[in-house]
Every structure is written in C-alpha cells, then in structure tokens.
Ligand SMILES: Nc1ncnc2c1ncn2[C@@H]1O[C@H](COP(=O)(O)OP(=O)(O)O)[C@@H](O)[C@H]1O
C-alpha cells in the first residue's frame with residue numbers, strides 16, 4: 228500500500244482527527260483558517276475549534292484575483308497562473324499559522340481547502356442552453372499539500388455539480404450535523420459576500436431541512452465602497468450607510484431580478500449582484516445623483532430586506548424559530564438591526580458563538596466537516612441518508628509528494 232494511502236487509512240480509523248478548514252469567500256477579505264478537532268463522523272460528529280484566524284489578504288492578492296473574479300471575459304493565461312499561485316499562497320499562510328500556534332504539521336490529519344471562487348454559474352444564470360450548472364474555484368490543492376507537507380482535500384463543489392446540484396450552498400451537510408436541535412427550530416444564516424441560510428426545524432422533520440442562497444449579503448456594499456472610497460475595503464460598522472437616507476425608488480428597482488422569483492433552494496453570486504446591477508437599477512429609477520451615503524444606506528436596506536424575506540418565508544409555518552447568524556455581516560450593526568426589525572415573528576437573533584462556533588470561523592469549520600466525511604464518513608450514518616439528499620462524497624485528495 229502506498230504510504231500516503233496507509234496514513235489516510237490510519238487517520239480514517241482514529242476516534243478523532245485534527246483537520247484544518249480553509250475558506251476564502253467572495254468578499255476577498257482574507258483566508259479563514261480553522262484548526263478543528265473532529266471526533267466521529269456522520270450523525271455522530273463532534274467538533275472543537277482549537278484555533279482560528281483570518282489571514283488578511285494584501286492589495287496584491289485582491290488586485291490579482293479581481294482581474295478574473297466574476298468576469299465573463301478575462302485573460303486565460305492569468306487564470307492558469309493564478310491557480311497554482313493561490314494554492315501556494317494558501318499553503319504558505321497555513322505554515323505561518325501553524326508556526327504561530329506552535330502546532331506540529333505532522334499532527335494534522337488533513338487540510339480541507341475550499342479554494343477561491345472565481346466564477347459561479349448555475350443554469351438559472353447563464354444563457355448557454357447546452358450546458359448545465361458550473362462553478363470554478365482556484366488555488367490548487369496539490370500546491371497546498373506540497374507547500375505544507377499535509378495531505379489536502381479540496382475542490383468540494385464539483386461532486387455536488389456532478390450529482391446534479393449547483394455546487395452550492397454546501398452548508399446543509401455541516402449545519403444539520405452540528406446545529407440541528409430536537410428542541411428548537413433554527414435558521415443558520417451566513418452573511419458573507421452572498422447571504423445563505425439553512426432551515427433546521429425541530430422535531431426531526433428532516434424533509435423540511437434545506438440550504439439556499441438568498442441574495443446579496445455584503446458584496447454590493449463592498450464593491451461600491453471599493454469603487455468610491457479607494458482606501459477602504461468595506462463600510463466599517465456601517466458608518467457611511469448610517470449617515471445616509473434610503474432611496475425607496477432605488478430600493479424598488481434593485482428588486483427587479485428573476486432570482487427573487489425562484490423558489491429556494493437556489494444559488495447566486497457577484498456575477499449577478501455587482502456594480503453593473505446597481506448602475507442598471509439606478510438608470511431605471513433615475514437615481515444616479517444620490518450621495519454615496521444614500522446609495523450605501525439603500526444597499527444595506529436591500530440586503531436586509533432580501534434576507535428578511537427569506538427568513539420570513541421559512542418561518543411562516545414554524546413558530547419560535549431562532550436565527551443564528553455568522554459571516555462578516557454579523558459585524559454590520561445597521562444590517563443586523565434592520566433584520567431584527569423586519570423579522571418580528573422570529574423568536575430571537577443570536578450568532579453561532581452561542582452554539583460554540585465563532586461566527587467568522589463557521590464556513591471554514593463546515594469544510595473541515597466535509598473533509599472528515601470524505602475520509603471517515605459512513606453511508607449508514609450520513610447526513611444524506613437522513614435528509615434524503617444525494618449521498619455524495621465531496622473532495623479530491625492531494626498528497627504532499
Ligand atoms: N465591522 C464590520 N462592519 C461592517 N461590515 C463588516 C465588518 N466586518 C466584516 N464586515 C463585512 O464582512 C465581509 C467579510 O465577510 P465574510 O464572511 O468573510 O465573507 P466571504 O465569505 O464572502 O469572504 C467584509 O468584506 C465586510 O463586508
């Protein structure tokens with residue numbers, strides 16, 4: 228047996244494993260690195276987040292990725308070169324984290340790498356009748372494995388596509404395992420660049436469980452700030468938006484997209500919700516002369532309304548639902564206060580820290596769970612069999628040499 232296969236076999240048989248989850252979302256803010264101790268697998272999974280940090284991206288990374296990010300046309304040579312470059316950089320970032328945490332790389336069973344999404348195109352969002360769903364993450368796992376010396380499992384989304392899914396959101400697998408409760412109906416809400424939710428009704432009504440993208444979280448606000456306030460990446464604590472006034476005309480115009488008429492589950496991305504989308508809405512509503520603060524106030528209100536409508540749709544027949552939020556949007560006080568006001572029937576708004584997971588780490592932890600399933604999952608106890616969703620093993624394995 229090849230020694231790498233033997234080592235993986237050994238990891239799979241252990242009662243608990245050390246897995247590093249890596250997440251780099253559409254916000255391009257940084258690489259989330261979560262060192263997790265995962266015990267068991269499937270419906271018996273237990274997780275402890277031992278260490279977590281977000282390694283901020285510098286301007287070079289953002290500029291390089293933005294050359295191709297969510298662009299229908301770009302330089303294919305740059306895409307080809309970015310794939311190994313991002314992988315190597317992510318591997319180097321993991322090495323720095325391990326050194327800082329004084330953790331021996333030899334003690335890590337596997338790295339779970341999401342990669343950097345550069346394009347997401349479900350069938351509902353492209354105009355190629357000959358094609359089905361597609362999504363593309365770069366940051367080659369072979370580079371991460373070679374740079375760190377740690378076996379790396381990556382490219383999780385492609386199996387979901389191969390099984391007929393849209394490649395997103397994959398949150399349902401981990402959210403159900405870790406956050407479902409027999410005593411409380413829950414919505415796990417993640418507000419990253421794009422917002423998504425998982426609905427987890429109590430009483431084990433597994434048929435009703437699902438994950439879906441909702442629409443823009445931070446992505447349009449971030450893009451607007453980066454265009455007009457060049458030294459800023461985002462509107463920290465909504466200071467600009469708080470100083471502005473919502474334009475009702477622009478808000479109405481922003482709603483004009485077929486995505487909002489699709490039933491959940493559905494997926495989307497910055498390929499749709501971007502500055503061109505905003506400019507189009509401004510043209511239709513004749514609101515090109517708004518102050519920057521007013522545009523940001525309106526985009527903030529738009530995200531809050533879109534998210535609240537999805538929450539209210541889930542909870543209309545489910546009393547006493549509690550929302551547990553995660554992702555960078557939880558740090559946006561204006562967005563969160565509007566959400567609470569727009570969801571009067573929700574029993575409470577909390578964040579995932581109250582369930583033991585740092586809200587900024589949650590997505591990275593979810594990919595660590597998927598890697599754990601890839602090596603140690605057993606079909607009998609799998610989430611898929613419980614939820615009646617395709618029983619798929621996600622992830623591709625890269626060895627260090
Ligand atoms: N203090 C804050 N105030 C307002 N927005 C914030 C704050 N902290 C983070 N954010 C928002 O969260 C985003 C990062 O969220 P994240 O969950 O990492 O998204 P992604 O998964 O798309 O990378 C930032 O780009 C910013 O829009």
Ligand SMILES: [Mg+2]
Nearest residue numbers: 252254256257
């Ligand atoms: Mg991020």
